[in-house]
Amino acid sequence: MSYSHSPLLPSFSRPASKVAVRRASSYEDDLEGLLWETLLEFNPQVRDKTVLIKPNFVEPDAQGIINTHPAVIRAARDVFLRLGAKTVVIGEGPGHERDTEGIIEGLRLRDYIGRLEGVFVDLNTDEVSTVPTRTHASKLKKLSLPRSVLSADFVVSMPKMKTHHWVGATLSLKNMFGIVPGNCYGWPKNVLHWAGISSSILDINSTVRPDFAIVDGIIGMEGNGPIQGVQKKSGVLVMGDDPVAVDATCARIMGLCPERIDYLKRAALLLGNLDEDKVEQCGESIAGVKNPFDILPAFQGLRA
Amino acid sequence: MSLDCKPAMVERKEADDQPSFREQFCVPFLLRAQNSDGGWGYRPESESSVEPTAWATLALRQKAAQYPQVIERANQWLLQTQRTEGAWPASAGDPGCWVTGLACLALLDRANSPGAEILKGLQWLSDSWPAEGNVWWRLRQRWHKSPDTVVHQDHALRGWGWTPGTASWVEPTAYILILLRNIPERFYPSGTSKRRQLGEKMLSNRVCPGGGWNAGNPMVYGVPGEPRIGPTVWALLALSDNLNRPESTASLDWLERNYQHISGPGSVALAHLCLAVYGRPVPPLEPRLSSLYMENNFLSNVVVAAWACLALGTVPAWLGSAPAMEIEA
Numbered sequence: 001m002s003y004s005h006s007p008l009l010p011s012f013s014r015p016a017s018k019v020a021v022r023r024a025s026s027y028e029d030d031l032e033g034l035l036w037e038t039l040l041e042f043n044p045q046v047r048d049k050t051v052l053i054k055p056n057f058v059e060p061d062a063q064g065i066i067n068t069h070p071a072v073i074r075a076a077r078d079v080f081l082r083l084g085a086k087t088v089v090i091g092e093g094p095g096h097e098r099d100t101e102g103i104i105e106g107l108r109l110r111d112y113i114g115r116l117e118g119v120f121v122d123l124n125t126d127e128v129s130t131v132p133t134r135t136h137a138s139k140l141k142k143l144s145l146p147r148s149v150l151s152a153d154f155v156v157s158m159p160k161m162k163t164h165h166w167v168g169a170t171l172s173l174k175n176m177f178g179i180v181p182g183n184c185y186g187w188p189k190n191v192l193h194w195a196g197i198s199s200s201i202l203d204i205n206s207t208v209r210p211d212f213a214i215v216d217g218i219i220g221m222e223g224n225g226p227i228q229g230v231q232k233k234s235g236v237l238v239m240g241d242d243p244v245a246v247d248a249t250c251a252r253i254m255g256l257c258p259e260r261i262d263y264l265k266r267a268a269l270l271l272g273n274l275d276e277d278k279v280e281q282c283g284e285s286i287a288g289v290k291n292p293f294d295i296l297p298a299f300q301g302l303r304a
Numbered sequence: 305m306s307l308d309c310k311p312a313m314v315e316r317k318e319a320d321d322q323p324s325f326r327e328q329f330c331v332p333f334l335l336r337a338q339n340s341d342g343g344w345g346y347r348p349e350s351e352s353s354v355e356p357t358a359w360a361t362l363a364l365r366q367k368a369a370q371y372p373q374v375i376e377r378a379n380q381w382l383l384q385t386q387r388t389e390g391a392w393p394a395s396a397g398d399p400g401c402w403v404t405g406l407a408c409l410a411l412l413d414r415a416n417s418p419g420a421e422i423l424k425g426l427q428w429l430s431d432s433w434p435a436e437g438n439v440w441w442r443l444r445q446r447w448h449k450s451p452d453t454v455v456h457q458d459h460a461l462r463g464w465g466w467t468p469g470t471a472s473w474v475e476p477t478a479y480i481l482i483l484l485r486n487i488p489e490r491f492y493p494s495g496t497s498k499r500r501q502l503g504e505k506m507l508s509n510r511v512c513p514g515g516g517w518n519a520g521n522p523m524v525y526g527v528p529g530e531p532r533i534g535p536t537v538w539a540l541l542a543l544s545d546n547l548n549r550p551e552s553t554a555s556l557d558w559l560e561r562n563y564q565h566i567s568g569p570g571s572v573a574l575a576h577l578c579l580a581v582y583g584r585p586v587p588p589l590e591p592r593l594s595s596l597y598m599e600n601n602f603l604s605n606v607v608v609a610a611w612a613c614l615a616l617g618t619v620p621a622w623l624g625s626a627p628a629m630e631i632e633a
């Protein structure tokens with residue numbers, strides 16, 4: 001179970017993490033085959049478990065650069081089912097748009113997944129339970145969180161690789177903002193902004209630490225992300241069971257220095273590995289796929 | 305101009321031989337989804353919450369005579385859920401928040417004076433200021449990088465936030481302005497009239513370049529925000545007492561242009577309702593909604609079903625422009 005069962009280990013006692021970088025030139029590639037091959041290397045324990053896939057759906061997106069592509073979601077869902085998961089649910093609480101069904105219909109998620117009733121959960125309006133945060137980086141102290149998330153055995157964060165105009169980059173940790181229900185916190189989830197975005201990212205991820213991360217970097221977004229930027233083709237999927245290490249690897253691919261991204265630097269204390277020496281890279285090398293993203297002038301200091 | 309005279313803008317099928325989509329699917333769905341405690345959850349068999357209860361009540365109240373017990377049980381649930389300070393929580397045990405305006409609207413009987421519970425809610429709303437623009441906030445701007453340089457909007461124009469202690473946003477402000485428009489000013493707590501004016505100015509200030517509203521940041525880093533259906537509809541409905549505002553005209557044009565491209569049933573219903581309220585021509589709603597219903601059953605979302613009911617019925621009196629008792633009289 002994701003909630004409260006993942007240990008928060010200080011960096012000195014944490015073993016090295018493994019991150020896989022795979023090339024995928026388009027959403028028409030054999031993504032299921034690629035994910036199957038990769039997940040076998042990680043051997044996630046999902047047999048007879050409930051898996052919750054948390055994509056990044058923000059708002060309607062005609063260009064296909066804001067939201068996690070449904071082809072990647074389908075591939076992940078199919079692979080977790082092949083690995084023996086009892087149920088794979090897709091759950092998201094879009095941050096800007098109340099019409100969740102409008103977003104997923106606009107994405108054509110149904111064309112990839114089939115009928116969505118009972119498969120997709122709108123986390124903005126799910127039943128909630130209030131839980132204490134496991135860290136106190138922000139003033140939040142407790143969070144009302146969807147029961148679909150709290151009751152999941154295995155949570156998979158599946159963001160889009162994007163720049164972000166408040167925190168530099170949005171990847172698997174920032175993606176977890178979407179589990180916080182709009183019903184309680186609004187659209188956007190402004191409470192988290194006022195509590196400090198970086199600090200809120202830490203508290204959310206310490207409380208519900210993703211068990212696995214799959215970052216859709218086939219087509220991402222650079223510039224004024226996460227919604228007003230422009231398309232960036234990186235042609236990669238980045239995966240691993242340590243979301244901090246996955247995000248750090250993505251940042252390096254994006255030409256950013258992860259140690260300079262505030263929330264990543266702080267996440268390295270308790271949530272995962274940031275140091276390149278503690279990340280075992282498999283698949284492609286970072287140098288082989290590095291493709292620097294344009295960033296806003298305010299974030300030039302994040303450049304590697 | 306009273307909007308109560310406009311119901312002919314909205315199509316109706318009640319008079320036809322075939323039961324309408326509203327009567328065949330939406331209303332029965334809402335009736336079945338009511339919990340034994342009188343409230344509604346966001347989905348059938350989920351715990352009652354204030355927002356779906358308020359919308360379901362407003363939807364079914366259009367035919368209150370047919371469902372008096374349903375409405376009465378809903379009202380009782382809402383009354384029991386009110387917090388001692390007058391606000392309503394999103395979910396049981398949470399602090400008071402944006403749903404307070406919706407709860408008051410659902411409980412409001414326009415033929416009578418607002419009850420004590422509504423006045424208490426109104427007092428809480430009137431006292432509940434968003435955090436931007438206060439002294440501490442202004443001091444922080446002097447010491448830190450100011451969001452003013454990023455978002456370019458007038459933070460002195462404060463409306464209402466989703467939750468206390470945060471910033472003003474379009475939708476919660478619009479809901480509360482619609483509530484206030486339905487209550488004669490003589491019942492307003494002290495300072496409420498000024499807050500209403502500020503809220504209206506805030507909405508006007510937050511319109512996106514070219515019309516329409518998004519959540520509430522029309523310009524970020526110099527880039528115009530993309531309008532969204534929901535905020536645009538609610539802002540327009542909140543400002544519908546003056547049909548000649550330039551921002552309203554531009555926003556209605558935007559809504560009309562984008563109507564055919566809407567992919568979610570909730571947004572389709574809201575857009576249809578809004579265009580009908582403003583007297584803009586709209587294509588028939590029922591075929592489109594029933595087609596979307598076939599795809600996902602509205603994801604069993606009570607709020608979407610309630611909005612569909614509202615859009616398929618007559619324009620509700622609470623979306624009219626004049627205060628309640630003056631209309632009913």
